[in-house]
Amino acid sequence: MSEIPGDLKFLKSHEWARVEGDGRVTVGISDHAQGLLGDLVYVELPAVGDHVDAGAACAVVESVKAASDVYSPLAGKIVEVNSALADKPETINEDAYGEGWLFVLEADDPEQANDLLSPDDYAALLEEEEH
Secondary structure, eight states: OOOOOTTOEEOTTSEEEEEOSSSEEEEEEOHHHHHHHOSEEEEEOOOTTOEEOTTOEEEEEEESSOEEEEEOSSOEEEEEEOGGGGTOTTHHHHOTTTTTOOEEEEESOGGGGGGSBOHHHHHHHHHHHHO
């Protein structure tokens, strides 16, 4: 199993959130999720300025095997997207927790992050899924 960074929070649907401290939250999909999807060939990102609700589908990652919705971990306004992924979606496969981030949102309520899974809880979830 891949290393799970300790500074992240997770959704059961395998998105991660890194609270940046200024009310901004960087979002991506977990290394586990990209591994299940396989080689990513296309990424559809939300538009800057869009408002997303917590738990709402707001992006799509597509691999040779399947397309998968990406859900926003928190409610907020999209303030940045990783446009480099348009030309190089495989970056998510190579560095899911780093250069493969999808978007940044300005959280309506950064405290919502406390309701997400901790890295340990997420690791336990992955173990359950494997058995």
